[in-house]
Amino acid sequence: MFKLESEKGFSWITGGHLGWQDLFRPYVEASEGLVTGPLTRWFTTNTFYRRPVVEKLPALRPGALATSFPKQGRPLATIVPGPYTFSELAENRSSEDHEIVASAISTFLANAVRELAQAGVGLFIVHEPLLVVRPPDKKREKEILGLYKPLEKALQSGNSLLWTYFGDAAPVMPLLKRLPVGGVGVDLSETRPSELTSFVKTKSLGLGCIDARTSLPEDPRDIAEIARDLDGRLSPRGIVLGPSVPLDLLPWEPACVKADVLSQSARLIRGE
Amino acid sequence: MNKLFPTQEVGSLRKPFWLVEGLRGNVLSAEAFAEMRKWAKTVAIPEGQDPRIGKLLDGKVGDLTAQDLREVGSLFALRYLEKAGLDLVYDGEMRRVEMYEHPIRNALGFKFLGHVRSFDNKYYLKAACVDEVGLKGPYDVDEFKFVREHAKGIPKVPVTGAYTLADWSWNEYYLKKLKGWKGPEERRTAQREFGVELARKVVRPTLLALVEAGAKVIQIDEPAAGTHPDETDLVVETFNESTYGVDAKLTMHICFSDYRCLFPRVLDAKRCKQFLLEFANRDVEGIDGYKDLEYLADVDNSREVGVGVLDIHRDTIETPEKVCERILKATRILKDPSRIYVNPDCGLRTRSLDVAWQKLNAMVNGAKLARSRIG
Numbered sequence: 204m205f206k207l208e209s210e211k212g213f214s215w216i217t218g219g220h221l222g223w224q225d226l227f228r229p230y231v232e233a234s235e236g237l238v239t240g241p242l243t244r245w246f247t248t249n250t251f252y253r254r255p256v257v258e259k260l261p262a263l264r265p266g267a268l269a270t271s272f273p274k275q276g277r278p279l280a281t282i283v284p285g286p287y288t289f290s291e292l293a294e295n296r297s298s299e300d301h302e303i304v305a306s307a308i309s310t311f312l313a314n315a316v317r318e319l320a321q322a323g324v325g326l327f328i329v330h331e332p333l334l335v336v337r338p339p340d341k342k343r344e345k346e347i348l349g350l351y352k353p354l355e356k357a358l359q360s361g362n363s364l365l366w367t368y369f370g371d372a373a374p375v376m377p378l379l380k381r382l383p384v385g386g387v388g389v390d391l392s393e394t395r396p397s398e399l400t401s402f403v404k405t406k407s408l409g410l411g412c413i414d415a416r417t418s419l420p421e422d423p424r425d426i427a428e429i430a431r432d433l434d435g436r437l438s439p440r441g442i443v444l445g446p447s448v449p450l451d452l453l454p455w456e457p458a459c460v461k462a463d464v465l466s467q468s469a470r471l472i473r474g475e
Numbered sequence: 476m477n478k479l480f481p482t483q484e485v486g487s488l489r490k491p492f493w494l495v496e497g498l499r500g501n502v503l504s505a506e507a508f509a510e511m512r513k514w515a516k517t518v519a520i521p522e523g524q525d526p527r528i529g530k531l532l533d534g535k536v537g538d539l540t541a542q543d544l545r546e547v548g549s550l551f552a553l554r555y556l557e558k559a560g561l562d563l564v565y566d567g568e569m570r571r572v573e574m575y576e577h578p579i580r581n582a583l584g585f586k587f588l589g590h591v592r593s594f595d596n597k598y599y600l601k602a603a604c605v606d607e608v609g610l611k612g613p614y615d616v617d618e619f620k621f622v623r624e625h626a627k628g629i630p631k632v633p634v635t636g637a638y639t640l641a642d643w644s645w646n647e648y649y650l651k652k653l654k655g656w657k658g659p660e661e662r663r664t665a666q667r668e669f670g671v672e673l674a675r676k677v678v679r680p681t682l683l684a685l686v687e688a689g690a691k692v693i694q695i696d697e698p699a700a701g702t703h704p705d706e707t708d709l710v711v712e713t714f715n716e717s718t719y720g721v722d723a724k725l726t727m728h729i730c731f732s733d734y735r736c737l738f739p740r741v742l743d744a745k746r747c748k749q750f751l752l753e754f755a756n757r758d759v760e761g762i763d764g765y766k767d768l769e770y771l772a773d774v775d776n777s778r779e780v781g782v783g784v785l786d787i788h789r790d791t792i793e794t795p796e797k798v799c800e801r802i803l804k805a806t807r808i809l810k811d812p813s814r815i816y817v818n819p820d821c822g823l824r825t826r827s828l829d830v831a832w833q834k835l836n837a838m839v840n841g842a843k844l845a846r847s848r849i850g
Contacts, residue, residue: 224596241756241757241764242594242731244702244731244732247703247704249642249702250593251593251594251731296761296762392658393659395656417647417650417657418645418647419650419651452591452592453588454588454589454591454601456588
């Protein structure tokens with residue numbers, strides 16, 4: 204995977220997280236206080252995750268996460284479950300209230316980010332599908348911003364991108380823009396590009412432009428056109444291209460074809 | 476059925492080592508022999524019941540064709556389930572690769588693209604629909620005839636439903652017919668056409684052929700039914716299209732889904748007499764997994780419910796007392812014990828034959844206990 208990502212010219216490599224059984228599992232297994240729970244459907248897919256179960260407020264077991272990131276000679280990226288998605292999907296069986304548990308999960312994730320940064324990870328992609336699948340109402344926005352407080356400083360130790368998928372990001376954009384991350388990614392299979400009408404100049408805009416929910420390859424020219432349009436209209440700090448949803452929903456060969464589409468699109472946009 | 480809380484399987488069992496190794500053309504390993512001898516004795520398959528069993532026990536696997544091996548596999552699974560004491564049985568899907576790949580290999584218009592993850596580190600082979608859907612010929616008919624001929628209990632045939640076949644495939648052909656940006660609405664339109672085509676051209680002809688062959692109870696497997704909360708109408712439409720004119724008791728199996736999204740709308744599948752649902756997976760310490768049965772309590776009391784009482788993803792063996800407690804809880808919620816059937820959450824192929832055996836025995840004994848408590 205590291206080799207493939209390098210060959211495709213990706214700016215950041217991840218190793219594909221092939222050993223991860225679901226988004227939460229490595230973090231649950233690196234914790235004290237969290238255990239794996241019932242098998243649960245992963246949004247609108249035929250893949251399943253073990254729901255994290257909070258038995259007591261979680262703490263990071265030092266060193267448990269960093270070992271899975273060997274030095275590769277290229278900048279490393281990794282995925283971090285977002286505190287909103289993590290705390291909302293977790294089963295709270297502790298004696299603490301949901302808000303206290305959610306805050307503890309955020310602190311736990313911040314400690315994980317710090318440890319991974321020390322291990323050489325330079326880009327943190329914070330996955331927050333639930334923010335667009337089950338957007339918080341106005342009243343909860345302050346709570347969500349509070350949830351990101353513990354993570355804010357930790358994420359500054361590297362680059363960060365918040366990635367949303369499985370839902371339309373346009374209605375939630377006012378909140379997404381305020382979160383303390385370096386960029387915001389949207390799922391272009393769920394979000395009409397024309398519905399994205401404002402952004403901020405200080406953050407990068409991530410375009411989830413190759414879709415692992417279909418085996419049909421996208422046309423790099425279409426992606427380049429959308430990217431140029433959004434870049435021109437919204438003037439983000441930069442444009443980041445990526446998959447709309449993680450590519451592990453595809454088998455190897457179609458995933459490689461899509462990865463190729465991604466690098467072709469980037470070259471087209473750069474005018475190479 | 477006349478008795479309360481009839482017990483039934485849901486579909487698959489793990490294939491014995493001798494079947495897997497034999498089908499690969501391998502000489503049987505010591506492990507396969509040991510497993511075969513153990514289970515031949517435990518489920519009481521005498522060599523005289525089928526001369527092919529004698530050949531297997533003598534190690535003459537090379538004398539048997541793939542068809543022979545599959546039939547012995549079917550017979551083994553039947554006896555395994557009957558010996559465990561189940562009222563409704565089938566053959567553990569011993570002849571099928573698995574519930575998706577098997578029907579797709581019998582359909583036209585598909586191309587397998589590779590393996591994708593389902594859960595943990597388990598993968599399945601996934602296909603894309605690249606052309607108009609069709610059927611090579613009705614499948615499962617020979618399999619059913621064999622089971623019917625040998626079953627002592629009532630055979631219940633599992634058939635994968637059209638909605639699940641569509642959801643678990645990539646829909647290239649019908650999606651390509653649409654122009655422009657393919658957002659959620661466009662994808663839904665293409666998926667509807669795909670699902671209904673599968674129902675009409677693949678599933679329904681197979682169901683009709685099964686009924687013609689004598690099938691009286693057919694379970695339509697729709698584990699994908701809860702995947703897209705906004706597509707329950709399509710689950711219903713594909714079920715209704717698939718079962719039009721099918722004269723048998725029809726049931727639907729759904730698992731690992733949010734039932735709030737499905738009920739009561741899924742009850743519009745009028746020909747469905749029973750819903751077999753997973754519950755044990757979600758019934759963990761501190762959480763009442765059977766609470767979701769409330770969605771079915773008052774909606775339509777003419778439908779039976781197959782209550783999942785065995786967690787098929789954990790090796791922990793449920794006790795008969797735990798099974799009984801779950802059945803009685805379901806009875807309190809549904810109010811009418813005659814609506815309740817008892818089954819594992821899903822197919823037991825995820826567990827070893829040893830574990831599945833202990834779980835099924837606990838289920839049968841738990842149902843007996845519940846009957847005695849209801850009086």
